[in-house]
Amino acid sequence: MTRVYNFAAGPAAIPEWVLKKAQAEMLDYHESGMSVMEMSHRSAEFKEIIDNAKASLRRLMDIPEDYDILFLQGGGSTQFFMVALNLLQNGADIIDTGQWTKKAIKEQKKIGYVHVAASSKEDNYTYIPKIKQEDLDPKTDYVYICENNTIFGTKYKQLPPHDGKLLVADLSSCICSEPVDVTKYDLIFAGAQKNMGPAGVTIVILKKELLDRADQDKLPSMLSYKVHAEKDSMFNTPPTWGIYMVGLTCQWLEEVIGGLENMEKINQRKAKKLYDYIDNSKLYTNNVNKEDRSLMNVPFVTGDDELDKKFVAEAKKAGIANIKGHRSVGGMRASIYNAVTEEAVDYLIDFMKKFEKENA
Numbered sequence: 001m002t003r004v005y006n007f008a009a010g011p012a013a014i015p016e017w018v019l020k021k022a023q024a025e026m027l028d029y030h031e032s033g034m035s036v037m038e039m040s041h042r043s044a045e046f047k048e049i050i051d052n053a054k055a056s057l058r059r060l061m062d063i064p065e066d067y068d069i070l071f072l073q074g075g076g077s078t079q080f081f082m083v084a085l086n087l088l089q090n091g092a093d094i095i096d097t098g099q100w101t102k103k104a105i106k107e108q109k110k111i112g113y114v115h116v117a118a119s120s121k122e123d124n125y126t127y128i129p130k131i132k133q134e135d136l137d138p139k140t141d142y143v144y145i146c147e148n149n150t151i152f153g154t155k156y157k158q159l160p161p162h163d164g165k166l167l168v169a170d171l172s173s174c175i176c177s178e179p180v181d182v183t184k185y186d187l188i189f190a191g192a193q194k195n196m197g198p199a200g201v202t203i204v205i206l207k208k209e210l211l212d213r214a215d216q217d218k219l220p221s222m223l224s225y226k227v228h229a230e231k232d233s234m235f236n237t238p239p240t241w242g243i244y245m246v247g248l249t250c251q252w253l254e255e256v257i258g259g260l261e262n263m264e265k266i267n268q269r270k271a272k273k274l275y276d277y278i279d280n281s282k283l284y285t286n287n288v289n290k291e292d293r294s295l296m297n298v299p300f301v302t303g304d305d306e307l308d309k310k311f312v313a314e315a316k317k318a319g320i321a322n323i324k325g326h327r328s329v330g331g332m333r334a335s336i337y338n339a340v341t342e343e344a345v346d347y348l349i350d351f352m353k354k355f356e357k358e359n360a
């Protein structure tokens with residue numbers, strides 16, 4: 001068996017500890033005689049799995065009791081409009097930082113008034129716009145951001161001002177990469193397939209007081225946070241396997257890594273090594289404003305499309321998978337999520353050095 005060094009943007013690498021534990025429990029979960037995949041979501045075993053996953057995430061992220069944790073389906077893309085269906089009364093202020101906010105703007109416009117408070121589009125999204133309270137439309141209900149921009153490799157280091165408004169954040173590509181103060185947000189959502197497990201489950205963390213905002217008579221049940229919260233994410237058949245894997249990932253973060261402070265230190269070390277190397281290299285560049293650089297997604301280019309293609313092809317031969325950049329940016333992108341080890345980053349840097357020597 002050969003495992004590659006996987007730098008995929010999502011679905012992405014999963015910690016080997018998690019995969020091995022899932023493998024060990026695959027045929028017979030805790031003497032139930034069946035796999036988690038084969039289990040009724042109403043069984044006592046599954047109830048324990050979902051309760052443990054939630055409790056572990058609550059401990060890890062220090063989520064206060066006045067916030068609910070939901071495990072939903074439909075990906076981040078459903079949250080783009082579900083947040084508006086549940087929260088938007090007068091309007092939304094959205095800060096445009098790339099593909100994933102463009103989509104959120106498009107979807108939320110179908111539901112109500114959207115004010116784009118700022119955008120870094122004119123510079124191909126290489127920075128996070130710094131906004132002031134005056135840039136917001138006074139009549140909107142919330143400010144919406146994508147905290148880590150998976151494609152462009154930018155990340156908010158400071159949350160935008162939002163006096164008198166709710167704050168809604170897409171943490172799909174940075175959840176649990178570092179500690180966050182959950183109380184600063186009103187709603188956080190994240191697809192699991194980058195830092196939390198496999199595709200198919202979306203985590204929503206929201207203030208309980210928001211559950212009563214929408215007119216429930218007009219909201220389809222599956223799109224109502226209140227319905228899912230009241231049924232403990234079991235209104236319909238939940239993504240049971242994904243929830244189990246999220247639970248194992250949380251267990252890994254708590255027991256193996258030792259919590260999000262430690263995870264952040266490891267992620268800082270990994271990212272620093274890679275950015276330092278790129279910044280000192282004559283071949284590669286990362287075009288992102290330094291202070292806005294992501295810890296999780298590191299795009300880089302050689303400046304020559306043919307050479308980029310050669311890099312991707314040779315990297316693949318060397319056991320480096322999914323290093324090609326997103327089509328809107330080109331070049332390469334190393335997604336160095338929690339599950340990507342320091343050893344993998346060292347291996348990538350060694351490969352980059354060798355390629356630079358041979359092609360500079």
Ligand code: PLP
Pocket residue numbers: 010074075076077078100146148149150151170171172173191
């Ligand atoms: N938000 C961010 C930051 C993403 O990176 C992605 C996908 O990569 C999405 C949302 C969309 O998620 P999904 O494909 O689960 O709908």
